[in-house]
């Protein structure tokens with residue numbers, strides 16, 4: 284805690300009062316305008332009090348992004364997205380969305396009939412990872428390097444991840460962070476921390492739905508606006524993604540591939556995200572970690588490494604990662620980000636970043652090199668890329684007062700999301716995944 288240094292000046296006191304009244308929560312006079320300042324906060328209540336980051340507030344106010352936590356669609360004013368979508372049409376196979384919305388959005392495919400031959404390589408059906416559509420690379424479900432764990436965490440950025448990220452930094456451990464676009468817009472400084480700490484960022488969609496249930500345009504928009512949001516906030520554009528709940532088929536893969544995104548899945552599910560659902564307990568999660576550790580000790584990964592699904596979804600999932608880190612480190616020879624495990628030395632579309640190769644990483648070079656300073660929220664004048672859509676009529680007719688746009692609706696929907704309400708609905712269908720570690 285650094286509270287002792289808070290009230291050293293009248294200015295700090297004033298800003299504290301403003302922050303308290305404006306954001307209603309227990310926010311103190313922490314610096315919540317920079318990545319470095321935000322990273323200092325370790326009290327979850329303070330971390331998860333909302334703040335305003337001007338570039339995001341301005342972009343949302345200008346309708347440059349879909350509403351957060353809703354299924355993304357291509358905005359009528361977004362000619363760049365429309366042009367990109369048109370340009371990839373020939374690469375999208377004629378495979379229909381699966382199931383019937385809204386049930387299928389949360390994984391209920393119970394009334395959907397599907398051939399047992401698995402024509403679409405639908406992971407949710409049988410964990411298929413080798414596409415049947417020509418021209419698509421296989422999903423990454425294991426890693427090629429022996430005795431190696433591909434290390435990553437889904438569903439961030441979590442607003443209270445600082446203690447966990449501190450732990451990773453203290454261990455000089457990098458990971459792949461699969462970020463949800465809506466979380467990035469809600470917690471931009473937390474997203475920036477992944478770049479500052481040299482973690483690798485991949486896409487985990489805009490609204491975290493079952494992707495095979497969406498239309499082509501929705502699938503595209505879920506990818507596209509997450510990539511745009513991560514770019515706006517962190518300055519980088521990912522080249523990899525992980526499907527929420529693993530729900531991917533060749534249609535979704537093809538759209539991801541056309542956008543330059545590699546599909547990363549997993550071999551084992553820790554089930555850390557499912558505690559409290561379908562009688563999954565903390566002890567089950569412990570057992571899954573311990574099984575993975577035993578397999579590593581038994582030489583299961585002597586010829587090729589593996590990937591286990593783990594999350595920064597909540598404090599339990601993060602504390603499990605901390606709890607078992609030392610044992611994983613002892614059982615595996617190497618624990619590395621996915622891009623390192625596969626020698627993807629250019630992690631982002633922006634070519635001035637370089638991820639260490641596997642050999643470089645295990646020799647001690649763990650940080651991503653290159654890139655410039657992180658974007659800042661200080662001057663709202665330099666929002667960067669085109670707001671050329673402003674001239675089109677309609678959507679922006681109401682006032683453009685950007686101050687109060689950081690609304691509470693995001694917090695409300697996020698609360699239900701973090702409470703696993705959405706994920707729980709999918710548990711019945713994907714229940715067989717529990718067998719993977721049995």
Ligand SMILES: [Zn+2]
Nearest residue numbers: 437438527528
């Ligand atoms: Zn997820």
